[in-house]
Amino acid sequence: MAYFDSASSAPLHPVARQALLASLDEGWADPARLYREGRRARLLLDAAREAAAEAVGCRADELVFTSSGTRAVHSGIAGVLAGRRRTGGHLIVSAVEHSSVLHAAEVHEAGGGAVTQVAVDRAGAVTASAYAEALRPDTALACLQSANHEVGTEQPVAEVAAVCREAGVPLLVDAAQSLGWGRVHGDWSVLTGSAHKWGGPSGVGLFVVRKGVRFAAQGPTDERESGRAAGFENIPAIVAAAASLRAVRAEADEEAVRLRELTERIRARVPSLVPDVEVVGDPERRLPGVVTFSCLYVDGETLLHELDREGFSVSSGSSCTSSTLTPSHVLRAMGVLSEGNVRVSLPTGAAAEDVERFLSVLPGAVAAVREKLGAPTTTTVAAVREDTLVVDALGRRCPIPVIELAKVIGDVPVGGTVRVLSDDEAARLDIPAWCEMRGQEYVGEEPVERGSAYVVRRVS
Amino acid sequence: MAYFDSASSAPLHPVARQALLASLDEGWADPARLYREGRRARLLLDAAREAAAEAVGCRADELVFTSSGTRAVHSGIAGVLAGRRRTGGHLIVSAVEHSSVLHAAEVHEAGGGAVTQVAVDRAGAVTASAYAEALRPDTALACLQSANHEVGTEQPVAEVAAVCREAGVPLLVDAAQSLGWGRVHGDWSVLTGSAHKWGGPSGVGLFVVRKGVRFAAQGPTDERESGRAAGFENIPAIVAAAASLRAVRAEADEEAVRLRELTERIRARVPSLVPDVEVVGDPERRLPGVVTFSCLYVDGETLLHELDREGFSVSSGSSCTSSTLTPSHVLRAMGVLSEGNVRVSLPTGAAAEDVERFLSVLPGAVAAVREKLGAPTTTTVAAVREDTLVVDALGRRCPIPVIELAKVIGDVPVGGTVRVLSDDEAARLDIPAWCEMRGQEYVGEEPVERGSAYVVRRVS
Numbered sequence: 001m002a003y004f005d006s007a008s009s010a011p012l013h014p015v016a017r018q019a020l021l022a023s024l025d026e027g028w029a030d031p032a033r034l035y036r037e038g039r040r041a042r043l044l045l046d047a048a049r050e051a052a053a054e055a056v057g058c059r060a061d062e063l064v065f066t067s068s069g070t071r072a073v074h075s076g077i078a079g080v081l082a083g084r085r086r087t088g089g090h091l092i093v094s095a096v097e098h099s100s101v102l103h104a105a106e107v108h109e110a111g112g113g114a115v116t117q118v119a120v121d122r123a124g125a126v127t128a129s130a131y132a133e134a135l136r137p138d139t140a141l142a143c144l145q146s147a148n149h150e151v152g153t154e155q156p157v158a159e160v161a162a163v164c165r166e167a168g169v170p171l172l173v174d175a176a177q178s179l180g181w182g183r184v185h186g187d188w189s190v191l192t193g194s195a196h197k198w199g200g201p202s203g204v205g206l207f208v209v210r211k212g213v214r215f216a217a218q219g220p221t222d223e224r225e226s227g228r229a230a231g232f233e234n235i236p237a238i239v240a241a242a243a244s245l246r247a248v249r250a251e252a253d254e255e256a257v258r259l260r261e262l263t264e265r266i267r268a269r270v271p272s273l274v275p276d277v278e279v280v281g282d283p284e285r286r287l288p289g290v291v292t293f294s295c296l297y298v299d300g301e302t303l304l305h306e307l308d309r310e311g312f313s314v315s316s317g318s319s320c321t322s323s324t325l326t327p328s329h330v331l332r333a334m335g336v337l338s339e340g341n342v343r344v345s346l347p348t349g350a351a352a353e354d355v356e357r358f359l360s361v362l363p364g365a366v367a368a369v370r371e372k373l374g375a376p377t378t379t380t381v382a383a384v385r386e387d388t389l390v391v392d393a394l395g396r397r398c399p400i401p402v403i404e405l406a407k408v409i410g411d412v413p414v415g416g417t418v419r420v421l422s423d424d425e426a427a428r429l430d431i432p433a434w435c436e437m438r439g440q441e442y443v444g445e446e447p448v449e450r451g452s453a454y455v456v457r458r459v460s
Numbered sequence: 461m462a463y464f465d466s467a468s469s470a471p472l473h474p475v476a477r478q479a480l481l482a483s484l485d486e487g488w489a490d491p492a493r494l495y496r497e498g499r500r501a502r503l504l505l506d507a508a509r510e511a512a513a514e515a516v517g518c519r520a521d522e523l524v525f526t527s528s529g530t531r532a533v534h535s536g537i538a539g540v541l542a543g544r545r546r547t548g549g550h551l552i553v554s555a556v557e558h559s560s561v562l563h564a565a566e567v568h569e570a571g572g573g574a575v576t577q578v579a580v581d582r583a584g585a586v587t588a589s590a591y592a593e594a595l596r597p598d599t600a601l602a603c604l605q606s607a608n609h610e611v612g613t614e615q616p617v618a619e620v621a622a623v624c625r626e627a628g629v630p631l632l633v634d635a636a637q638s639l640g641w642g643r644v645h646g647d648w649s650v651l652t653g654s655a656h657k658w659g660g661p662s663g664v665g666l667f668v669v670r671k672g673v674r675f676a677a678q679g680p681t682d683e684r685e686s687g688r689a690a691g692f693e694n695i696p697a698i699v700a701a702a703a704s705l706r707a708v709r710a711e712a713d714e715e716a717v718r719l720r721e722l723t724e725r726i727r728a729r730v731p732s733l734v735p736d737v738e739v740v741g742d743p744e745r746r747l748p749g750v751v752t753f754s755c756l757y758v759d760g761e762t763l764l765h766e767l768d769r770e771g772f773s774v775s776s777g778s779s780c781t782s783s784t785l786t787p788s789h790v791l792r793a794m795g796v797l798s799e800g801n802v803r804v805s806l807p808t809g810a811a812a813e814d815v816e817r818f819l820s821v822l823p824g825a826v827a828a829v830r831e832k833l834g835a836p837t838t839t840t841v842a843a844v845r846e847d848t849l850v851v852d853a854l855g856r857r858c859p860i861p862v863i864e865l866a867k868v869i870g871d872v873p874v875g876g877t878v879r880v881l882s883d884d885e886a887a888r889l890d891i892p893a894w895c896e897m898r899g900q901e902y903v904g905e906e907p908v909e910r911g912s913a914y915v916v917r918r919v920s
Binding site for chain 2: 067
């Protein structure tokens with residue numbers, strides 16, 4: 001049994017547990033009160049703030065605690081946009097931000113604001129020059145994650161921060177995925193984090209606004225946390241969050257080397273162990289513990305169940321594992337295969353033997369799913385029958401449209417085309433990705449009744 | 461050492477502590493995930509929701525968990541106002557709601573909405589007929605607390621709910637102070653609560669929206685908690701909150717009788733133990749553990765320090781204990797004395813001996829503060845000198861203006877007047893209250909340079 005989904009939530013760090021227990025009896029009172037229980041709670045809160053600020057690399061009075069990383073992101077974006085309203089209503093985000101950032105951007109747009117999404121390359125990274133191009137005179141705020149939560153790619157935060165600073169635009173960095181590994185470098189203006197990502201308890205977000213950044217808290221506020229996070233402070237959890245951040249930082253450099261070696265094994269060996277796999281995300285500039293790959297002709301949900309049965313907890317950006325039946329926006333923005341997508345994110349302390357066992361069971365799990373779905377083997381050769389074939393996959397979900405395409409591509413002559421009719425969102429991503437993997441030509445998409453026709457020309 | 465401020469925050473209940481510890485190892489994963497750790501977390505969350513819904517008296521799918529009671533109130537008010545925008549933009553609140561409700565109302569008003577504050581009587585209670593009068597065709601929402609947090613007065617929620625139902629207007633009930641004691645009766649539409657008020661952990665609010673209430677969540681949302689509370693769920697704390705709510709409910713009836721007897725002792729004996737005291741709040745319809753009184757000629761902050769030194773943690777609505785230097789809005793709305801205000805709110809399990817010891821140290825503590833301030837003794841008799849006296853208390857804070865008034869009232873003849881010049885907000889409340897307690901006539905307030913003149917006529 002191995003939990004390989006720490007990018008979703010990490011198990012509670014032993015130091016967090018200890019600190020939480022120790023402060024349950026000391027930290028329940030109202031820190032705004034002047035009596036002894038209140039003063040004790042205030043001391044704990046102040047000490048936690050100092051510790052967290054030291055870890056982030058900011059002043060203690062720049063940092064407040066929120067009830068979640070999501071809340072910190074929502075408050076940060078709304079507050080800076082309001083504080084800089086006179087500059088304009090333009091917001092820049094990368095296309096691969098966490099959904100909390102994108103949801104805040106949607107709300108901004110629905111309220112009449114303008115949003116520019118900066119595209120990423122096939123590895124999931126933005127460039128500073130793309131941010132420079134996106135900046136406008138009315139840009140109030142730019143947002144960029146420190147590292148991507150689905151594929152682990154690190155973003156060039158310092159470079160983007162420099163470009164923004166030059167233009168006088170604050171940069172908000174969602175550091176949820178990287179804060180346990182180290183400080184965020186560069187001249188950022190606002191930073192957010194989430195304790196349960198580094199082994200702290202749920203219910204604690206970090207929210208830092210540098211001095212000098214125009215900020216106007218939105219919605220009802222109160223006197224707590226400098227007016228930036230309303231509601232009674234969750235002090236035992238805050239103490240545990242700060243203590244565990246220090247603890248994971250103390251072991252971060254060493255653990256990063258170890259986990260990087262383990263994820264490198266997965267990156268290197270999965271493509272040879274499993275046919276028709278695409279490993280995604282930057283191979284070098286990436287989080288130590290995250291590796292993501294997609295498997296052709298595989299239903300992500302079924303694969304996750306197979307792996308769960310084998311004792312591995314991983315996640316997926318495949319469309320069939322989401323309630324919206326659309327592939328993850330990150331994979332879409334990268335233009336990579338989404339079907340059979342698997343994200344492995346190792347928690348600190350992950351055992352090498354578990355990784356080896358994962359590598360030993362993965363090929364069988366993928367093969368089992370492919371067999372159930374009747375996926376083509378890579379050696380299929382069929383007689384050529386017609387110049388153009390139409391595959392009707394309407395109403396059928398990922399990965400069936402791609403499987404049907406693969407089954408018939410050998411039935412048209414080189415130069416012939418296959419038209420795949422599909423109303424599945426994933427096909428838009430996965431058919432071009434299949435073409436790239438298979439060396440076939442993706443001609444394009446045409447609207448048809450109830451969906452699209454994806455046209456593929458056989459090249460080889 | 462006795463903690464008598466459970467209305468601010470209650471110490472963690474042993475059951476909450478146990479449940480929290482037990483679920484730290486089971487409840488840290490993402491309940492939206494399909495692997496075993498996620499399924500386990502989901503089971504815990506679902507069970508907690510069932511238990512909390514049973515305690516509230518609602519369907520499980522009507523209840524979500526937020527990060528605080530404040531957050532539940534903010535989300536509830538904003539969401540119903542938005543959901544019923546077509547009906548109109550009128551909001552009704554009582555004048556003695558918790559600040560979280562009043563802050564949300566201020567935001568609504570700042571955004572162009574209309575707000576009616578329903579007045580309370582001298583005991584702090586609203587009437588259903590006052591709500592009926594406040595209702596308008598464009599009323600989108602009415603709010604009423606189940607019981608007041610500062611003076612313990614219970615509100616006629618069921619009657620107000622009936623009036624609102626009749627008008628087709630939803631009623632939001634802030635049940636933070638009473639939920640540990642029992643269900644809220646009546647046909648309410650939205651209900652909020654806060655776990656740390658009943659001995660649950662910090663970081664958990666309850667937020668209930670009855671089926672059929674038009675509700676549109678505001679701000680960025682995500683798929684968690686039915687789209688009504690964004691951000692990663694704090695499951696261990698939620699489990700602890702639900703478990704402790706059940707536990708306190710099981711002992712509530714018995715404990716209510718016991719605490720009511722203890723607070724009745726304070727209500728009955730403080731006026732005879734301490735001269736010039738006004739006990740405030742409804743003597744019958746009140747929370748079991750809360751009793752509030754105000755002491756003439758006393759600086760609330762100094763009194764709290766005296767009591768803290770004696771080992772008692774209580775709170776105060778006096779102006780000098782708040783950063784705004786204004787008396788609590790609750791005491792103002794009731795029109796009662798605010799100086800030397802003390803709220804005693806007994807936690808469950810409070811010991812009778814501690815209450816007795818409180819009653820034994822209180823007179824000395826009050827006398828010490830009065831002596832420091834040079835307060836008049838009640839037997840002061842002075843020669844009559846003039847028909848009208850002017851007391852210049854500009855720049856001097858509560859309780860000095862009242863003390864100065866009391867010192868000179870004997871210097872004017874019966875029928876003569878004293879004009880107290882003051883720029884202290886508390887004087888507006890405390891000078892009329894003093895007149896009522898002393899049987900003198902409060903003539904009124906006139907603007908003067910840098911403040912007001914409060915005119916008092918000597919009657920006896």
